[in-house]
Amino acid sequence: MKPPTYVVVALRKINDPAAFKAEVVDKAAAALANTGGKYVIRTDKITVLDGTPPQRYVLIQFESQEKAMAWKNSALQKAVDAARMKTTDSLSFMVEGM
Numbered sequence: 001m002k003p004p005t006y007v008v009v010a011l012r013k014i015n016d017p018a019a020f021k022a023e024v025v026d027k028a029a030a031a032l033a034n035t036g037g038k039y040v041i042r043t044d045k046i047t048v049l050d051g052t053p054p055q056r057y058v059l060i061q062f063e064s065q066e067k068a069m070a071w072k073n074s075a076l077q078k079a080v081d082a083a084r085m086k087t088t089d090s091l092s093f094m095v096e097g098m
Helices: 017-032 065-072 075-087
Strands: 005-014 038-043 056-062 088-096
Touching: 005 065, 005 075, 017 075, 056 065, 065 075, 065 088, 075 088
Parallel strands: none
Antiparallel strands: 005 056, 005 088, 038 056
C-alpha cells in the first residue's frame, strides 16, 4: 500500500486580502472537489514556537502522488494557484506521508 501524499501551502503574506478571499479561498474548495483530496488543516490560527510563521497554512491529503498531481494540473486549481501567486507571498510543495 502506498503512503498518502500531502500538499502543503504556506502563505507567508497576503498582499491583497479581498482578492485572495474572492479568487483563492472561495474557489479552492471547488477545485478540490471530486479529486479525492481532503483538507487536513486550513487555518490562520497559528501559534509560534520559533521562527516566523506564515499568515495562513493549508495541508491537503491525497491517496497518492498521482491524485495530487491530477488535482494540481486541473484547470480549476491552475486558476486558484495563479490567483494565489498574484495575491500572496506563498509557497506550495508535496510530501510523502507515513
